[in-house]
Amino acid sequence: MTGTIALQGGGPFVANDDLDRQLLDAAGARKIVMLPTADAFEHPEHLVAASLQWGERLDIEVEALMVLGRTDALDEGAAAVVRGASTLYLVGDQPLHLRSVMKDTPVWQAVVDMLAGGGLVVAAGGSASAMCDPMVDPRGGAFTLGLGLVTGLAFVNGSETWSVERLHRTLAMADIPVVCSPTGTAMVRHDNAWTHIGNTEIHGTL
Amino acid sequence: VGTTKRERQKANRQQRLEQLAKTARKEKTKRRSLQIGLIVVGGLIALFVAGYLYNKSDDETVLPADSVATTLDPTATTIDPLAPTTSAAPTTTVDPNAPTTTAAPTTTIAEAFTYGSGACPEADGSSEPPDTYEAPEQCIDASKTYTAQVVTNKGEFTITLDPARSPGNVNNFVTLARYGYYDGTQCHRIIKEFVVQCGRLGDDDAAPGYSVADELPSDGEYTEGMVVIANTGTADSGGAQFFIITGENGVSLPPSYSIIGQVTKGYNTTVAALENLADPLAESGTPPLVEVDITSITITES
Numbered sequence: 001m002t003g004t005i006a007l008q009g010g011g012p013f014v015a016n017d018d019l020d021r022q023l024l025d026a027a028g029a030r031k032i033v034m035l036p037t038a039d040a041f042e043h044p045e046h047l048v049a050a051s052l053q054w055g056e057r058l059d060i061e062v063e064a065l066m067v068l069g070r071t072d073a074l075d076e077g078a079a080a081v082v083r084g085a086s087t088l089y090l091v092g093d094q095p096l097h098l099r100s101v102m103k104d105t106p107v108w109q110a111v112v113d114m115l116a117g118g119g120l121v122v123a124a125g126g127s128a129s130a131m132c133d134p135m136v137d138p139r140g141g142a143f144t145l146g147l148g149l150v151t152g153l154a155f156v157n158g159s160e161t162w163s164v165e166r167l168h169r170t171l172a173m174a175d176i177p178v179v180c181s182p183t184g185t186a187m188v189r190h191d192n193a194w195t196h197i198g199n200t201e202i203h204g205t206l
Numbered sequence: 207v208g209t210t211k212r213e214r215q216k217a218n219r220q221q222r223l224e225q226l227a228k229t230a231r232k233e234k235t236k237r238r239s240l241q242i243g244l245i246v247v248g249g250l251i252a253l254f255v256a257g258y259l260y261n262k263s264d265d266e267t268v269l270p271a272d273s274v275a276t277t278l279d280p281t282a283t284t285i286d287p288l289a290p291t292t293s294a295a296p297t298t299t300v301d302p303n304a305p306t307t308t309a310a311p312t313t314t315i316a317e318a319f320t321y322g323s324g325a326c327p328e329a330d331g332s333s334e335p336p337d338t339y340e341a342p343e344q345c346i347d348a349s350k351t352y353t354a355q356v357v358t359n360k361g362e363f364t365i366t367l368d369p370a371r372s373p374g375n376v377n378n379f380v381t382l383a384r385y386g387y388y389d390g391t392q393c394h395r396i397i398k399e400f401v402v403q404c405g406r407l408g409d410d411d412a413a414p415g416y417s418v419a420d421e422l423p424s425d426g427e428y429t430e431g432m433v434v435i436a437n438t439g440t441a442d443s444g445g446a447q448f449f450i451i452t453g454e455n456g457v458s459l460p461p462s463y464s465i466i467g468q469v470t471k472g473y474n475t476t477v478a479a480l481e482n483l484a485d486p487l488a489e490s491g492t493p494p495l496v497e498v499d500i501t502s503i504t505i506t507e508s
Binding site: 042071101138139142144168169173187 | 359399425427437438439440441443453454455456457458460461462484489490491
């Protein structure tokens with residue numbers, strides 16, 4: 001993987017403007033493709049609207065790619081759009097759905113290829129959790145199989161909303177490092193090194 | 207099951223729903239009082255914290271007592287623009303190609319399941335439902351064949367259960383069905399090409415009051431028409447609710463749900479009709495366009 005991947009704790013297009021600016025500047029990006037897949041059943045149009053406002057604030061062109069179900073993810077045309085992008089935003093808060101839609105599809109392969117080709121992939125909220133393998137089921141904190149774009153760590157997004165009990169339960173089950181990332185924080189991997197932005201907590205040794 | 211028993215079950219169900227509503231009302235009142243209290247306490251805490259922070263410039267991270275958290279050194283990164291926003295500590299380089307450690311579930315063998323102590327109902331469905339449900343003892347013979355005839359207000363379908371694969375979860379489903387637990391519950395969540403989820407009592411996601419251990423498949427075992435046990439996203443948290451996988455989006459779910467069987471009759475008719483009741487505007491598929499009630503689930507053993 002030679003590209004950059006950013007896992008944001010939450011608040012896509014709302015809570016991460018400074019970081020987004022820095023990431024986009026570093027990547028030289030003037031346009032992004034956003035996939036609101038993980039919110040397919042939770043009014044993805046809200047994320048599209050937020051992304052357009054964000055694009056105006058940051059002077060970035062936004063293309064919303066409505067990959068909401070597996071039929072969309074199996075579409076070669078959608079995969080071509082992803083493959084042709086230099087910056088992707090995967091947003092929405094249902095990691096299980098994102099995993100279900102993307103697993104073993106041309107669109108997901110395009111994401112992998114695009115990152116390998118030096119692109120920038122930003123995932124926020126539950127979508128960030130789904131990038132990892134294992135991923136964390138946000139409902140109860142159990143681990144399950146994720147998409148595996150990131151391995152060797154699990155990502156708890158929106159950790160400020162987690163009860164101490166749930167977090168303890170998750171940490172007790174973990175046999176790998178767990179990163180707890182509140183909204184407004186992030187982990188960024190570039191050149192095989194991780195950087196944390198804000199008060200992320202890393203349980204275990206990366 | 208005789209008419210009198212059905213009426214008694216209906217009355218019991220009504221009583222349970224009223225009790226749930228009453229509890230919910232009490233909880234709401236309690237929460238409101240608590241919120242007022244919290245606002246007052248929160249104000250005092252805010253004053254205290256503001257005073258504290260005034261004298262302290264460093265960030266501080268609060269961790270659970272038994273955990274150790276570390277942060278990474280922003281200066282180690284080669285992305286210079288990011289450096290100013292980071293905060294503190296040592297650095298680590300990670301090999302992204304390192305082997306993954308996953309919590310990959312494996313199929314559980316029958317002997318591993320720990321049953322409860324709740325009494326078994328009569329196989330003919332004549333037993334009165336208990337006042338409080340408990341995780342059942344072993345009530346089925348995993349070498350036998352069990353089918354469940356599910357009657358809804360929108361048609362019927364048949365599930366052929368798979369006790370060899372998930373003896374504990376099938377045992378639980380059969381036990382609840384024989385007690386008439388599912389009669390009057392709803393299929394409250396329907397999403398096209400994904401799931402039809404049933405077995406919820408009113409709005410109560412915690413029912414039946416206990417949970418059942420997972421008997422998880424391997425990745426890639428889900429197929430259309432399979433019936434699996436819903437859970438709360440933590441280990442061993444299945445209960446009464448189940449869902450039917452109705453399309454590709456369900457087939458590729460991670461293997462976090464115990465499989466109890468397969469719809470073998472009525473999939474292309476009743477289940478398809480139920481799927482068409484999905485409300486595309488409903489949040490996470492709840493509720494469907496019209497109410498879907500389970501009238502009864504009858505278990506046949508052979």
